[in-house]
Amino acid sequence: MRTFTKAALLATVAAVAALPGQGAWADTSGKRIALSNNYAGNSWRQAMLRSWDKVTSQAVSDGVVAAADAFTTAENQVTEQAAQIQNLILQGYDAIVINAASPEGLNGAVQEACDAGVTVVSFDGIVTAECAWRIAVDFKQMGKDEVLYLADRLPEGGNLLEIRGLAGVFVDDEISAGIHEGVAETGKFEVVGSVHGNWAQDVAQKAVAGILPSLPEIVGVVTQGGDGYGAAQAIAASGRDMPIIVMGNRHDELTWWKEQKDANGYETMSVSIAPGVSTLAFWVAQQILDGADVPKDLTVPFLRIDQDNLEENLANTEPGGVANVEYSLGDAQGVIAGAM
Amino acid sequence: MSALLSPRVLRGLLPPLSLAALLIAIFWLQPRTMSYFGLNLLLNLAVPIALATIAQMFILCVNELDLSIGGFVSLVACITATWLHDTPLLGIAALVGLIVAYALLGALIHIRNLPSIVVTLGMSFVWLGLAVLVLPTPGGKAPEYIRSLMTLKPSLVPFPIIASVVIAGVVHLFLMRSAVGTVLRGAGGNPRSLERAGWSLLKIKMSMFALAGFFGVLSGMALVGLTTSADANIALRYTLLSIAGVILGGGEFVGGRVSPIGAVIGAMTLALAGSFLSFLRLNPDWQIGAQGAILIVVLALRVLISRSEAKR
Numbered sequence: 001m002r003t004f005t006k007a008a009l010l011a012t013v014a015a016v017a018a019l020p021g022q023g024a025w026a027d028t029s030g031k032r033i034a035l036s037n038n039y040a041g042n043s044w045r046q047a048m049l050r051s052w053d054k055v056t057s058q059a060v061s062d063g064v065v066a067a068a069d070a071f072t073t074a075e076n077q078v079t080e081q082a083a084q085i086q087n088l089i090l091q092g093y094d095a096i097v098i099n100a101a102s103p104e105g106l107n108g109a110v111q112e113a114c115d116a117g118v119t120v121v122s123f124d125g126i127v128t129a130e131c132a133w134r135i136a137v138d139f140k141q142m143g144k145d146e147v148l149y150l151a152d153r154l155p156e157g158g159n160l161l162e163i164r165g166l167a168g169v170f171v172d173d174e175i176s177a178g179i180h181e182g183v184a185e186t187g188k189f190e191v192v193g194s195v196h197g198n199w200a201q202d203v204a205q206k207a208v209a210g211i212l213p214s215l216p217e218i219v220g221v222v223t224q225g226g227d228g229y230g231a232a233q234a235i236a237a238s239g240r241d242m243p244i245i246v247m248g249n250r251h252d253e254l255t256w257w258k259e260q261k262d263a264n265g266y267e268t269m270s271v272s273i274a275p276g277v278s279t280l281a282f283w284v285a286q287q288i289l290d291g292a293d294v295p296k297d298l299t300v301p302f303l304r305i306d307q308d309n310l311e312e313n314l315a316n317t318e319p320g321g322v323a324n325v326e327y328s329l330g331d332a333q334g335v336i337a338g339a340m
Numbered sequence: 341m342s343a344l345l346s347p348r349v350l351r352g353l354l355p356p357l358s359l360a361a362l363l364i365a366i367f368w369l370q371p372r373t374m375s376y377f378g379l380n381l382l383l384n385l386a387v388p389i390a391l392a393t394i395a396q397m398f399i400l401c402v403n404e405l406d407l408s409i410g411g412f413v414s415l416v417a418c419i420t421a422t423w424l425h426d427t428p429l430l431g432i433a434a435l436v437g438l439i440v441a442y443a444l445l446g447a448l449i450h451i452r453n454l455p456s457i458v459v460t461l462g463m464s465f466v467w468l469g470l471a472v473l474v475l476p477t478p479g480g481k482a483p484e485y486i487r488s489l490m491t492l493k494p495s496l497v498p499f500p501i502i503a504s505v506v507i508a509g510v511v512h513l514f515l516m517r518s519a520v521g522t523v524l525r526g527a528g529g530n531p532r533s534l535e536r537a538g539w540s541l542l543k544i545k546m547s548m549f550a551l552a553g554f555f556g557v558l559s560g561m562a563l564v565g566l567t568t569s570a571d572a573n574i575a576l577r578y579t580l581l582s583i584a585g586v587i588l589g590g591g592e593f594v595g596g597r598v599s600p601i602g603a604v605i606g607a608m609t610l611a612l613a614g615s616f617l618s619f620l621r622l623n624p625d626w627q628i629g630a631q632g633a634i635l636i637v638v639l640a641l642r643v644l645i646s647r648s649e650a651k652r
Contacts, residue, residue, distance in 0.1 A: 071618065074627035077577045079385060082567060083611065086381040087618045090372050104478040104569035111568065112381060129568075170477075 028289045031094040032067040033282060036085055038101035038125065039076040043321055047275035048099070048124075051326050055279040064329075065286060078105035085109040088118075095119035095285040099278070100127045119288050123281035123300070124273075133288065135281050135298045135335075137273050139171055142302055143178025143222070146246045147186060149269050150220045153244060157188025158219030161211070161243070163197040163204055163231055165224045175224050192216060197227035201252060204230030212238050221245040225272045225322075228253040248272045249303060249323040254314045267307050274303040276326040283332030295339045301331075347649035351642060355589045355605040358638050362612045369619040376498055383500035384490070384566055386611035388413070390504055391559035392578040393585035393607040394511055394600060395552040400586050401515075402528040402548045403595025404449065404456035409556055410579035411467035412438070414572055416560025418471045421480025421570035424561075428483075435557050442553025446545040464579070471572040478571040482564045490565030503562075504604050511600035524548060528595025585610055588638055609638075 035052055039045055049070055056068030071088065073080040081101045086109055088096050096113055100106050100122055107129040113120050114131035123135035150160070162179060165172035183189045193211045197204030204227035212234060221231050225248020232245055242260070247253040247270035260266035277300050288294050303325050305313045317323045366382070367374045373382050392409055399406040416435065424431025445463065449456050492499045515521040526534045527544040535541055559578070564570050587593075588609055589602030613634045617627045 069621075074625075074631075075577065078567070078571055078574045079563075079577055080614070083385050083614055084618060086385065087615050090370055090378055090381055090615075091619065092372055102478045102571040102574070104480070105567050105571040105574050107569055108567040116377070 027291060028065050028286055029063050031065050031286075031289045032069075032092070033065055033095045033097060033285050033289075034088045034091070034093040035068070035070040035278065035282075036081060036088060036096055036098045037070060037072040038081050038099060040072045041076075044275050047321060047324050048278045051276040051324060052278040052282065055276075055326050056282055059282070059286075065289075068282060073101075076101055078102045082106055082109040085113060089113050089116050093118060095121065095289055097278070097281045097285050098122040098125075098127060098132075100125040103128050119285055121281050121285045121288065123277055130296075133284065133294060133296050133298070135277065135284060135300055137277075137300045139174035140178035140181070142271060142273075143175040143180075143224075144182040144185075145178075145271060145302070145304075146222045146269075147179055147182025147189065149246065150222070150244060151182075151186040151188065153267070154219055155188075157186070158190075159192040159216055160189050161208070161215065161218045161221045161231075162191050162194040163208065163221065163223045163227045164194060165197065165199045165227075167196055172224065179222050189220070191222075192218065197223070197230065199224060199226035201227065201230035201233075201250075203227075205234045206230075208234035209237065212240070217241075218243050223248055226250055228270075229256050232256055242266065244268050246270070247305075249274075249305060249313075249317075251314075251317045251319050251321050251323075254305070254310065254317060254323065258310060258314055261307070261310065269307075270305040270310075270323075271302050272322060273300060274325045275322065276324050280327040280332055280335065283327060283329050284336065286329070287332055287336060292333075292336065293340075294336050298335055298339050301335065347645045350645045351590065351649075354638065354642055354645065355599075355602045355609070358588070359605050359609045359612070362609060362616055362634075366612060366616050366619060369616070373615075380493075380498040380500060382612065382615055383498065383504070383608065386608045387490075387500050387503050387507075388559045388563035388566065388575070389578065389581055389585065389611055390507055390604045390607040391555050391562055392575070392582040393589070393603045394507060395555035395559060396582035397511075397586045397591060397598050397600065397603045398548045398552040398555070399456070400528075400583075400591055400593065401525055401595060401598045402545055403531075404545075405583070405593075406460045406552060407457060407579055408460040408462075408464035408467055409552075409582050410576045411464040411471070412442075412553070412556045413560040413563065413575035413578050414570075415467045415471040415474070416557050417564045417567075417570040417574050418475040418480065418572055420486070420561050420564045421482055422475055425481050425483045439550055439553040439557060442556070443546040443550035446547075446549025447542060449549075450542050450545040468572065468576075475570055475572055478569065480564075480569045482568050486561055486565040487568060490562060504608060508601045508604040515598075515600055525596050525598070529597070531595075581607070581610055584635055588635060590642075609634075 040049060052070055059065055060068055071084060073084050078101050085096060089112060096118055098120060103126060106127050110120050110127050110129040110132050120132040122132055126134040126136050164176055183191060193215050195207035195211050197207055208231045220243050223246050228245050228247040229252040235242060245268060247257055247268060249270050249272035257268060284294060303323060305323060313323045372378050392413055396406055396409055419431060419434050423434055449459055523539060524544055527541060531541055563575060585607035586603050589599055589606030591598040591603060613631050617630050622630060
C-alpha cells in the first residue's frame, strides 16, 4: 500500500513536471506547416530562410511538428504565389505561413485555404483576408522610438537630419511619419534637412554630403537602416562634430559604431526588424494549431541593439548581413500574451 | 492503322496527350488532387490564363504578337475591382472603351504598317501606368456576381473544367467552323489573296484586335473573381504564359495556323506544369528552367512529327 502511494505520487510529480514542456506540444506532433515565400533575392530574405530552416528543422527533430517545409515562388508574382498556396492546400498542410507578394491579391487563395481548414499566418508581407493571422511590423513606432531615444539622450534638443528610404514605398512613409510624430510630441527637435538614402550606404553618403553644407549644426541623425554608415562617412569627411546617428543593425554600421565606441566612447542605438521573424510566425502557427487563443493581429518586436549588447550582436552578425535573432516558443507566447 | 497514326493526327493529339501525361503525373505524386475539390484548386487559376491565351491567339492568328496582354489584364483587373464594383456604369464604359482601344491599336498597326511587337511593348507600359492610376495601392473588391460565378460549385464536374470546355468550344465554333472565322483566319494565312477577293484587311485586323481585347477583359474579370481584389502588377506573367500557351497548343508564329481548343489545353498544361514542379519539391531556382524544359520537350516532339510529315 505504501509503495503504491509513493509510486502514484512520483508519477503525478513526473506528469506535472513534464506538462509545461511537452503538454503544449503533444497536439501538434502530427501537423505539417509550410512557408510560402514570394522572393529570395536579397540578404534579408536569405537570412529569413536560413533562420526558418534552422529553427524548424530543430522543431521537427524534437517532434514538435511533423514537417515545416519552405517554398519560394520562382518569380515574385501574385498569380504564381496564389497557385503555390493552392498547391500547398492540396499537399495537405495544416498551416501555411506566408510572406506575401501582395496584401490583397492573394486573398482568394487564402480564403480557399481557410475554407479547407488550413491555418494561415502572414508576416512581414501580410495579407488582409479576415480569416488569416497577421504578424505586422509597426514601422511608425520604430521611427518614433528613434526620436524618443534621442530626446532621452539630448534633453536640450536641437536640429535633426532625417535620412529617408526609397521614395514612394510604404515603409518609407511609415517610418518617416513616426519620426515626425515623435518630433512633434517631444517638442524639442527640429528636422532641418531630409534626404533619400534608399536604404543603401553609398546613396546615403552622397546625399548627406550634398546637403551638409547648407545645414546648421545638427545633434542627431534619424535613419531607416542601411544608411547610418554612409551618413557617418559623409559627416566625418566634412570635419563636423559627430552627431548621434541612429543605426539600422547592418554589419558595417555596427562595426563603425564599435570602432567609435572603443576610440572615444561614442554612444548610440540601433534598431531594425530581424529576418528571424519568420520563426516567430512559425511558432505562432504552431500555437494556433495547438488550440491556443491567438488574436488575429500581432506586432513584431523590434530588434534593438544598445551600448551594452553591441559586442554580442556584432559577433553574431555576418559581414554584409544584418543582425538577426531567432525566436523561441516562449517569445511567441509572449507576443501573443502582449496582444491579448 | 497508318491513318490513325499519321503525322497530322499525331500533331493534333500532342497537346491533349501532354496535358493527360502531366495530369497523370500529378495524380500519382499527390493523390489528393484526384477529387472534385483537388481539381478545382488545381485548375481554377488556369481559367483566366486560358482566356488571356485565347486573346493572344486572335492576335497571333493575324500574324502579329501582343506583348501587352499581361499589362492589359492587370488594368482590367484593377478597373473590375474598383469602378465596376462601385459604379457599374462607369466600369462597363471603361471596359468597352478598352476593347475599342484595342481595335484602334489594330488599325494603327495595319495603316501605318508598324511592327506590332514595338507598339504593344509600348502599350504594356501605358496599361500598367493606367492600372497604377486606377488602383495606386493594392485593394478593391470583386463585384459579387463575378465572385460567385468564379467560385461556383456545380455538382459532378468542377467549374474550371466546364469553363474551359465552354471557352474552347465557343471560340472553336466561331473561328474554325463559321464563314466569318474562315475569313478572319485567312487574313493571317494569305492576306494578299483575301484582299484581292474584296475583303478589307483593316476591318479584319480591327475585329481581331477587338476580339483579343474582349477576351483580355474576360480574363481580368475572371482573375479578380478568383483573387477577390486586385493589384496593378497582378497579371504581368500572362504575356509570356499566353504566347507559350498558344504555341504549346499547336499554334504557330506564322499567321492563320491556330487552334482554340489547343490554346486552352496549352494554357492548362502551363498552369499544371507549375503545380507539377512544386509537387516534385523542386528547388525554386530550377523551376523556371524546368518549366522551359517542358515547353522545349513538347515543341521538339512537334518538330519531329512535322519532319516525318515532310519526308512523305
